[in-house]
Amino acid sequence: MGIFDKIKEKLSHEFIDIVEWLDYTDDTIAHRFERYQNEIKNGAKLIVREGQMAVFINEGQLADVFKPGTYDLTTQNLPILSTLKGWKYGFNSPFKAEVYFVNTTLFTDEKWGTKNPITLSDDRFGLVEIRAFGTYAFKIEDAGKFIIDIVGTDNNFTNFEINEHLKSLIATRFTDTVGEANLPIELYAANTSELSETCQEVMKPEFSSVGISLEKFYIENVSMPEELKKEIFEYSRLDKIDLDKLTRFKTAKAIEAAAHNEGGTAGAGMGMGMGFALAQQMGGMMSPQMGQQQQMPQQQQNQPAAMPPPMPQAVQYFYALNGAQSGPVSYEQLRSYFASRTINKDTLVWKAGMEGWKALSDVEELKGFLGGNTPPPLPM
Structure with a gap:
């Protein structure tokens, strides 16, 4: 390259008369306009297209910000830069300033997610862990603040460079929000x-x-461990059904299964036990027939046969649920409600003979629900 070519090239770079940026990418947020020794010709044209803003920086200080449009760069169009430079009567020579073009279009479909599980406290399930992920969209609102606080001296600032910072910010604030x-x-x-x-x-x-x-900002999914999902589904089912009906249904199914197991002594024993429980519920229906069968042998005997004393009456409990009185239920039913978390240790209960309502954990015969599996002895 000859000496005249070098001079021509230098002059072409030195006297920039059009300042513009054509963005051919889809991820650039800020681009610094490059020219020889940061010099811009007096009276040069600045072209800011739609979806852009132009920011002038002078010696590290924010000077002027231009919205979309075409401008002649004179002291009238550079009021802050003119003040910083001390141009009182205009300028005729090229001036120095860094020019950044900022992309103000909407950046969509940005991904976010929690890197680690979030631990939450639930009244029924204790400490649980969840994860979440989704998408968000953002755009540059204040180009000057963004250049000063984030971009700095980066000549080509991309979406990738800001995403990690934004995703960390989102994860932190999301954790705080779901916790509260x-x-x-x-x-x-x-x-x-x-x-x-x-x-x-x-x-x-x-x-x-x-x-x-x-x-x-969108949350696309909140996930939790599979075992916790199953527990929640079971709890929701128990919360919707009538436990008394469910108990009777399972009792009938157990009797039916025991009846088919003719060869097993264990099945026969279960059938007898379940039959006794069912007989108490059906006593009203079967008592006339039982009475007729008992009268026949009594007429054939000279002395009345010794009869066992009546079975003690089962203790019935009332309990408070959602601010309303429920019951009465048996000891075993109350125990099943505690096991299914329908009630807890703080639930108020009452039975005949108690002066007033007490928390379940304060009733002596119910303390076995809290840690042991052995019921209290039968009342004498």
Whole structure:
């Protein structure tokens, strides 16, 4: 290259008369306009296209910000830069300033997710862990603040460079929000829309502090361990059905199964036990026939046969559920409700003979629910 070519090249770089940026990528957020020694010709044209903003930086300080349009770069169009430079009467020579073009279009379908499980406390299931993931959309709202606080001197700032920071911010604020929501664990997956809106409102100020606007935030899924899912499903079923009817149904099925097991002594014993329980419920129906059968042998005997004393009456309990009185139920039914978490140690209970309602954990014969598997002795 000859000496005249070098001079021509230098002059072509030195006297820039059009300042513009054509973005051929889909992930660039900020691009620094490059030219020889940062010099721009006096009276040069600045072209800012739709979806862009131009930011002028002078010696590390924010100077002027231009919205979409075409501008002649003079002291009239550079008021802040003119003040910083001390141009009182205009300028005729090229001036120095860093020019950044900022992409202000909407960046959509950005992914986020919790790297580690979030531990929550639930009244019924104790400590549980959940994970969540989804998408969000953002755009640059304050180009000057974004350049000063985030971009710095990076000549080509991409979406990838900001994403890690934003995803960490989202995960932190999401954890705080779900912790403060204090919802029953099964409702997190059923209320993703409401939870998404709440999280977006919480995160907006954090994004805005660096010149970014959080436009959309979606929670696509809230997941939990499989064993916890099964436990929640079982609990929901028990919460919807009548446990008394379920107990009678299972008793009848057990008797039917025992009747088919003719060769097994264990099955016969179970059938006798279940039959006795069922007989108590059907006593009203069968008592006339039983009475006729007992009268015949009594007429043939000279002395009345010795009869066993009547079975002691089972203790019946009342309990408080959702602010209403429920019951009465037997000891075993109350125990099954405790095992299925329908009631707990703080549930109020009462039986005949008690002065008032007491917490389940304060009733002596019910303390076995809390840690042991052995019921109290039968009343004498």
